[in-house]
Amino acid sequence: MSQQAQQLLDRHRETLDRAVEAISTRGVWSPYPESLKKYPEEAVKGAPQRFEALLKQPFALKVTEVAGQVGAEVSPYGFELGITYAQPEQGALIASMQAAMPAWRDVGAEARVGVCLEILARLNALSPDIAQAVTHTSGQAPMMAFQAGGPHAQDRGLEAVAYAWQAMSRVPATAKWVKPQGKHDPLVLDKRYHIVPRGISLVVACSTFPTWNTYPGLFASLATGNPVILKPHPAAILPVAMTARVAQEVLEEAGFDPCLVSLMPDTAEAPVTKELALDPAVKLIDFTGSNAFGEWLEQNATQAQVFTEKAGINSVIIDSVEQIKPVAQNLAFSLSLYSGQMCTTPQAIYVPREGIKTAEGQLSFDEVADTLAKAVEKFLSDNDRACAVLGAIQSPATEARIDKSRALGEILLDSEPRQHTQFPRARIHTPLLLKVDAGQRDAFSEERFGPISFVIATDSTAHSIQLAREVIGAKGAITLGAYTTDDAVAEQFEQLAMEVAAPLSLNLDGGVFVNQSAAFSDFHATGGNPAANASLCDQAYVARRFVVVQSRRHGQLN
CATH class of the missing domain: 3.40.309.10 (Aldehyde Dehydrogenase; Chain A, domain 2)
Structure with a gap:
């Protein structure tokens, strides 16, 4: 593990341990404050001005090879954002991610989890700014945009990291296998076990909850070793782009390829999701949205593990x-x-x-x-x-x-x-x-x-x-x-x-409502009826994102 990644894990170890405990006890817990009063005054008061400074210009991200510029977001509150985003050339992006994946795989679970925890911590500090972006893409009112788009989304991301850590840490790195043979010397094998990511992960974001519904797939895949392509809804690119930029900064600082997390924006007139979803290198797909497209992914993207949250009759x-x-x-x-x-x-x-x-x-x-x-x-x-x-x-x-x-x-x-x-x-x-x-x-x-x-x-x-x-x-x-x-x-x-x-x-008749879902306690969807084929978040949601590959060779008794 790189020294930087070890430092990140050490920095956030208490948070990780508390998160693992929380998914077992299912009580009230979050490391990310849901009150704006808990954030620096300047961060809160300056957020509208920082949002305005992003408008009507290109948004800077690391891109392997640029195919073009896209962006036509219009705030549901009645004005154009005017922000453009670089659209990567798909073939170059896939090749770059495949080249970067072995180093991200081999560094190990501790390093990957440390990086994910640092990304979440920085996203939390950025919550007032993300709230502005969520408000003016999704239409959520400001307080809801702050809570659902900021700390509650981060909770769901951390929940996925905790499940991923739990699943990966249960697999030992090595084992000595000794089978007695009676009068003969025992059989001795030295075994090694490798956590191996499935491949490139495609996270298809929705327009109404561009972070809350995106972070579980992003962090479940990244923690388990898979590079992630974030494909935002054309109407809600900015919150996802801000997330990608934070992830790229942390990855690069820790010594990894920043494009392990990359943004693939598109337009309603020229969508790219189907083409991406059918790419043989894409092995994981997370989707939130319509029944029609969710079912299309389930039926056609057969080379990938597909996790869908669609619609139902609540x-x-x-x-x-x-x-x-x-x-x-x-x-x-x-x-x-x-x-x-x-x-x-x-x-x-x-x-x-x-x-x-x-x-x-x-x-x-x-x-x-x-x-x-x-x-x-x-x-x-x-x-x-x-x-x-x-x-x-x-x-x-x-x-x-x-x-x-x-x-x-x-x-x-x-x-x-x-x-x-x-x-x-x-x-x-x-x-x-x-x-x-x-x-x-x-x-x-x-x-x-x-x-x-x-x-x-x-x-x-x-x-x-x-x-x-x-x-x-x-x-x-x-x-x-x-x-x-x-x-x-x-x-x-x-x-x-x-x-x-x-x-x-x-019998809810007080301050808890049927349409609210608390991370670390409530399983959001079950995966057991047509509205969703997965739950946010449980072991099944993360365990299918990696496989365990073992090797064995003759060994010696100590």
């Missing part, structure tokens, strides 16, 4: 509640947060048509639906708070989807545009809430990405469970929420969760 089943008001308030936040542009946002809310029991008496279906609609309306009644929660609609296609979805059911709460005081051209829309009958399955059993949800009248809670089982079984889900005051029904929900392999959130 569901909430309401059987009974103590009080409807805190439940409605909790769901109102979940439906409003980032305008429903989260892979965890509820879409299908099942309620028996005869209504539900509460401690305050029976509530009809319409009363439940109206209470939920009014809770959303009240929560977003203050425009400044609404803009701070909703953020902006990332894509014009989502804006158009809201309009088209109005015809799918009876409107309980219509989506309305909002004016941002600082960015008057921002795309901001409140949630659309529709009432439908269980028979209108075509309406609610397709993913409607964005602030679009359905309150579904069912024959009973048993019918709600059956519908959820069928829809999630066919389309998948990342989250499942449920409400009941009956322990027997709660057990039915627990069984449903296991049957459809969707994590259950039961």
Whole structure:
């Protein structure tokens, strides 16, 4: 191991040990503060100016051979970024990475993990700047962009490093194999075990969570010895480019080829992902995005291990509640947060048509639906708070989807545009809430990405469970929420969760929400239903990124 890499591991050893402990105990822990008050005042106050300094010019990165310049990002808050990025020549990039991989492989797990930990530490220090980039590419509101794009994304990256370290450190470097032979001398073999990376890793980033969904694949692959090509969404390149630059700086300082982590930007008009994904040298692919492209990767990139997080029908089943008001308030936040542009946002809310029991008496279906609609309306009644929660609609296609979805059911709460005081051209829309009958399955059993949800009248809670089982079984889900005051029904929900392999959130009515996922404690997705074929993060997510190659030779007893 190089001296620099050893120093990096020593510097961050406590963090690594705590992370390994955290993935075993699953409690609350993070080394990265989620409060801006914990960061230097200058770093926070100066972030907008540093962001503006990046605009309308090329972004500097190490590139093997430049094929051209790309970049046409437009902030969902209403202005062009004007940043261009060098697009590497694909053949030269692949060849360069293949040439650099043996040194990165042979340096060993400790060195690679030390480098990854230093990259994460520097990304954490850069969190206020990354928040600006995430805001003006994804449309996330500033506080969410800071937390989800900064420390929470870094948590997920560190979680992947911890699992990778755990998996690699369980393989001994050497062993002496001695088999007794009775009267004869024993058989003695000296064995060596090598952690061998699979090959080049392609991480395909999404536009809505360009760091949170990217860091697990990036760090799981890099820690296990695989060079990484970061392929950002054309609408959200900057946060991924900033990440690549930090990684390159640390790699170079530690004595490695900086292009072990490289950016491959493209345009919507000339995409490169399919060509990259089918390159024989690409052995790992991480993808977050649409069902159609995720399934294409799974079916066609057969030379690679493919990890996909796609879309599903996130569901909430309401059987009974103590009080409807805190439940409605909790769901109102979940439906409003980032305008429903989260892979965890509820879409299908099942309620028996005869209504539900509460401690305050029976509530009809319409009363439940109206209470939920009014809770959303009240929560977003203050425009400044609404803009701070909703953020902006990332894509014009989502804006158009809201309009088209109005015809799918009876409107309980219509989506309305909002004016941002600082960015008057921002795309901001409140949630659309529709009432439908269980028979209108075509309406609610397709993913409607964005602030679009359905309150579904069912024959009973048993019918709600059956519908959820069928829809999630066919389309998948990342989250499942449920409400009941009956322990027997709660057990039915627990069984449903296991049957459809969707994590259950039961009776949330306080400060925890169904669409939030905590690193080191919550497994994000399960890999057990059509919404995702992997979980962020577990042993299976990292162990498939390397193989163990052994050698053996005759040895001598000591």
